[in-house]
Amino acid sequence: MVGVHPQSEGDDLKDRNPAHGMILTIRDVSHHFALGGQLLPVLDRISLRIGDGEFVALLGPSGCGKSTLLRLVAGLDPPSAGHLLAEGEAIEGPDPSRVVVFQDPTLYPWRTVWSNIALGLQARGLLRTRRERIEDALRLVGLTGFANAYPHQLSGGMAQRAALARALVNDPKLLILDEPLGQLDALTRITMQGELVSLWQRAGFTALLVTHDVEEALLLAGRVIVLSERPAHIKAEIVNPLPYPRHRGDPQLAELRHEVFGHLGLNAVW
Amino acid sequence: MSTIADEASTGRKPALGFLAGSALRSLIGGLAAAGAWLAVAVLTGFWPDRPESDWSYTDALAVTCAALAVALAMASIAGVRFAGLRRVQRLTPWLIALALFLGAWEAITAKFGLLPLPFFPPPQAIVEVVIDDRALLGAGIFASFRLLATGYLLGAAIGFVTGVAVGWSRLVGYWVHPLLRFIGPLPATAWLPFAFFVFPSSFSASIFLIALATGFPVTVLTWSGVASVNSAYYDIARTLGASRRFLVLKVAIPAAMPHVFVGLFMGLGNSFAVLVVAEMLGVKAGLGWYLQWAQGWAAYANMYAALLIMAFLCSGLITVLFRLRDRLLSWQKGLVRW
Numbered sequence: 001m002v003g004v005h006p007q008s009e010g011d012d013l014k015d016r017n018p019a020h021g022m023i024l025t026i027r028d029v030s031h032h033f034a035l036g037g038q039l040l041p042v043l044d045r046i047s048l049r050i051g052d053g054e055f056v057a058l059l060g061p062s063g064c065g066k067s068t069l070l071r072l073v074a075g076l077d078p079p080s081a082g083h084l085l086a087e088g089e090a091i092e093g094p095d096p097s098r099v100v101v102f103q104d105p106t107l108y109p110w111r112t113v114w115s116n117i118a119l120g121l122q123a124r125g126l127l128r129t130r131r132e133r134i135e136d137a138l139r140l141v142g143l144t145g146f147a148n149a150y151p152h153q154l155s156g157g158m159a160q161r162a163a164l165a166r167a168l169v170n171d172p173k174l175l176i177l178d179e180p181l182g183q184l185d186a187l188t189r190i191t192m193q194g195e196l197v198s199l200w201q202r203a204g205f206t207a208l209l210v211t212h213d214v215e216e217a218l219l220l221a222g223r224v225i226v227l228s229e230r231p232a233h234i235k236a237e238i239v240n241p242l243p244y245p246r247h248r249g250d251p252q253l254a255e256l257r258h259e260v261f262g263h264l265g266l267n268a269v270w
Numbered sequence: 271m272s273t274i275a276d277e278a279s280t281g282r283k284p285a286l287g288f289l290a291g292s293a294l295r296s297l298i299g300g301l302a303a304a305g306a307w308l309a310v311a312v313l314t315g316f317w318p319d320r321p322e323s324d325w326s327y328t329d330a331l332a333v334t335c336a337a338l339a340v341a342l343a344m345a346s347i348a349g350v351r352f353a354g355l356r357r358v359q360r361l362t363p364w365l366i367a368l369a370l371f372l373g374a375w376e377a378i379t380a381k382f383g384l385l386p387l388p389f390f391p392p393p394q395a396i397v398e399v400v401i402d403d404r405a406l407l408g409a410g411i412f413a414s415f416r417l418l419a420t421g422y423l424l425g426a427a428i429g430f431v432t433g434v435a436v437g438w439s440r441l442v443g444y445w446v447h448p449l450l451r452f453i454g455p456l457p458a459t460a461w462l463p464f465a466f467f468v469f470p471s472s473f474s475a476s477i478f479l480i481a482l483a484t485g486f487p488v489t490v491l492t493w494s495g496v497a498s499v500n501s502a503y504y505d506i507a508r509t510l511g512a513s514r515r516f517l518v519l520k521v522a523i524p525a526a527m528p529h530v531f532v533g534l535f536m537g538l539g540n541s542f543a544v545l546v547v548a549e550m551l552g553v554k555a556g557l558g559w560y561l562q563w564a565q566g567w568a569a570y571a572n573m574y575a576a577l578l579i580m581a582f583l584c585s586g587l588i589t590v591l592f593r594l595r596d597r598l599l600s601w602q603k604g605l606v607r608w
Contacts, residue, residue, distance in 0.1 A: 074509050096511035106502045110524045110601045120510035122520070152605050170510060 021053035021206035022087050022097065022173035024073065029082030030231075031068055041231035042068050045082070048225065048234065055200055055207040057217035059260065060227030066210040069232070070178050073208065074100045086174065096120055099172040103179040105163035107151035113162050114138070114147040120170040137165040140199065157188035161195075168203065175200070177209040181216065193219055197244055214260050218253055219246050226263040236263040292359075293350050299362035300346020304339045306369035311335035314376050314394075320383040327394040327401065328380065334397075335372075391571040399575040406560065411579060413555035414545060417473065418587075421480025422541045426534060429485035433492025433533070437526070438518055450489060458483035458544050466552050476548040483544040484537035488530070495529025496522045528602060531595045538591060542584050557583070 031043040042065040050056050058066045071077045072084055075094040084091040086098060099120070107116045117134050121127045138144050141161040151159055160180060167175060177196075181189045197220055200207050211217050217224045218240055226236040240256055247253070315332030319325055342365065349355035372393060378384045380392035400407065435442040436450070458479050469475035499522055507521050549558025557580050564572035 074505075076505055076508065094508040094511075096509070098509065100505070100509050102502060102506070104502065106500070106506055108503060108521070108524070109605060110527070110599075119507065119512075123507060123510050123512035123516050150601050150604070166506075166510075 020173065020204050021051075023052050024048075024050040024174060024206060024208070025083075025085040025088070026050075026069075026073070027083045027085070029069070029072065029079045029084060031065070031072065031077075031080045032231075043072075043079075044231040044233040046232065046234060050206060050208060053204050053206055054223065055197075055209070055221045057209045057211055057221035057224045058227060059211060059214060059217045059224055059264075060232060061229055061264070062212055064227050064230045065232040066212075066227060067178055070100065070176050070208065070210055073174075074098055074176055076100075096124060096170045097172055098174040098176060099167040099170055100176040100178060101160075101163050101167050101180045103182045105151070105156075105159040107154075107159055107162055107166070109151050112148050112150055113143060113154070116151065116162060117166045117169050119166055133169050137169040140168060141165040141195070155188075157184050157192065160184060160192065164196075164199070168199065171203075172205055174206045174208065177207060179211055180209075182211070182213075189216075194245065196220060201244065214257055214264070215248065218256050218260065219248070224260060226260060236260075238263075293353075296349050296359040296362075297346050299359055300342055300349060303362050303365040303369070304343035304346065306366045306373075307335050307339035307342060310369050310373045310376065311339060313373055313381075317377075317381050319380050319392075323380070325380065325392065325394045325398065327397045331376075331394045331397055335369075388568055388570045391574065395571040396575050396578070399569075399571045400579075403572060403575070407557075407575065407579065410555065410557045410560045410576070411583065413553075413559075414549065414557045414580075415583070417476050417549075417553070417556060418480060418541060418545050421477040421545075422484050422538065424477065425481030425484030425541070426488050426537060428481065429488030429533065429537065430492050430530065432485070433489040433530070434496055434518065434523060434526075436489070437493040437496025438522060450486070454486045454490065458486075458540065459547050462548065462551060472548075472552040472554070476545070476553050479544050479548055480541045483540035487536035487540065488533040491529045491533030491536070492526060495526025498529070499525040527599060531591075531599065534591060535588070538587060546580075 026048040465475035546558035549556040
């Protein structure tokens with residue numbers, strides 16, 4: 001699965017960066033919510049193995065439980081049944097090696113951009129020794145010069161980039177992306193998709209992306225997992241071998257898109 | 271009054287040179303205010319007080335008004351050269367209104383004698399009290415301030431800590447919430463009889479009452495602030511490796527600060543009320559006590575003087591709290607109507 005990594009410019013940069021990915025194993029995971037005394041099943045025996053440095057997209061109808069699966073992987077909630085393993089060890093709680101970027105940037109409005117990015121380092125008492133990493137992260141997402149701005153002074157795209165920097169400054173081995181581009185306008189979105197791919201190529205982390213945008217999933221991921229309606233189970237798995245950078249107009253991409261739409265039950269539209 | 275309009279008018283009349291636009295308007299306004307105060311000075315100084323009066327500070331009042339008039343005139347002339355002084359222009363309408371009010375008051379009380387004495391003393395009688403009774407008033411200000419500051423800070427600190435604890439911990443919430451619901455709505459002054467026999471001194475009793483009056487709104491609003499923090503803020507911090515301590519100190523408390531300040535403002539208002547009641551009923555010092563004492567002696571000028579000082583003190587403290595909020599919550603600018 002690691003083979004999907006590009007050979008172009010990614011590898012020499014990767015050598016300079018000590019960060020790498022992680023292997024994530026999801027084994028027979030089921031989950032339900034208690035709603036007014038009733039159990040609402042959300043996930044139905046999901047099993048998935050994600051390799052070191054892989055970019056996997058979870059695609060499914062809205063409300064199918066994709067985000068719930070991400071919360072379990074992040075360790076924010078324990079699963080009702082089944083096992084989640086990070087590098088072979090059970091996930092028992094949140095850990096800075098597995099960082100989430102949510103659909104909403106959720107920057108702290110009382111902190112400047114710099115201070116928001118510093119959050120993880122500060123929380124772990126590493127601010128003094130790794131201070132310069134914040135500058136690096138700002139540069140990486142193109143926000144140099146906005147260090148002292150407050151979140152409400154940023155545009156939606158800039159805020160989402162700051163949220164990305166806040167995640168990346170911790171050198172995560174697994175970056176969990178919960179529709180991070182969902183609220184952006186179409187143009188910013190296209191730019192950010194390209195930026196996400198190059199960040200992933202450079203840093204070498206494992207990426208798990210939740211999206212309901214078929215094209216986004218196919219542009220970014222090496223493997224697309226199609227989930228069913230709630231309770232979600234894995235309906236199909238599409239391997240996307242196309243090299244990066246990928247182009248929207250690529251006929252092979254159109255073919256894959258057709259296949260994915262078929263799995264989503266939407267072939268009539270196409 | 272708008273700057274844009276001023277600039278536009280400056281642009282349109284370049285022929286007027288350095289006296290154009292806002293500078294000219296500021297000069298005219300300033301001179302008008304100076305004229306108004308000069309008129310008050312003349313009215314006070316040259317129109318004899320009503321017969322059988324013994325106000326010894328009539329001339330002093332006239333001289334003070336004249337001095338203010340001169341200062342205003344000089345400032346408005348200097349404002350032509352120094353743009354910084356022109357900011358005072360905003361105050362001009364108020365300065366003129368105050369002069370009119372003082373002049374009318376002076377004429378009705380000291381000159382025509384239309385209002386009954388001693389209930390409505392003229393301005394110079396109040397000046398007389400402030401100057402002659404300054405030692406007692408000064409001691410009163412000190413005593414009131416000490417009582418208020420001690421009680422308020424104590425109440426605010428306890429209220430803040432309780433509010434955070436109730437908002438954060440289920441166990442604390444279980445035990446403290448019913449108490450707050452039951453006892454909180456009781457006005458602090460209802461505890462007054464109890465406080466005055468339980469506490470060893472009227473001073474400590476008053477501190478208890480002021481702290482109670484401050485603590486309740488601060489507790490409730492801190493608690494609601496902590497309880498309403500966006501849970502995603504906690505999720506973010508937890509995935510980045512935050513400890514519980516970090517979640518409380520660096521997430522819950524900063525996020526709750528806007529609420530906390532609402533509580534601090536409400537608490538400050540409550541504390542003024544309780545301070546005055548406590549001083550009127552038990553404490554033998556302070557401005558509230560002075561107010562009561564003056565009324566007992568039918569010394570109405572003293573009463574007005576104490577009221578005036580109290581108004582300055584209370585509005586000054588509110589201003590200080592506003593400044594503190596502006597400093598700590600400056601990140602809210604642009605998010606809320608400031």
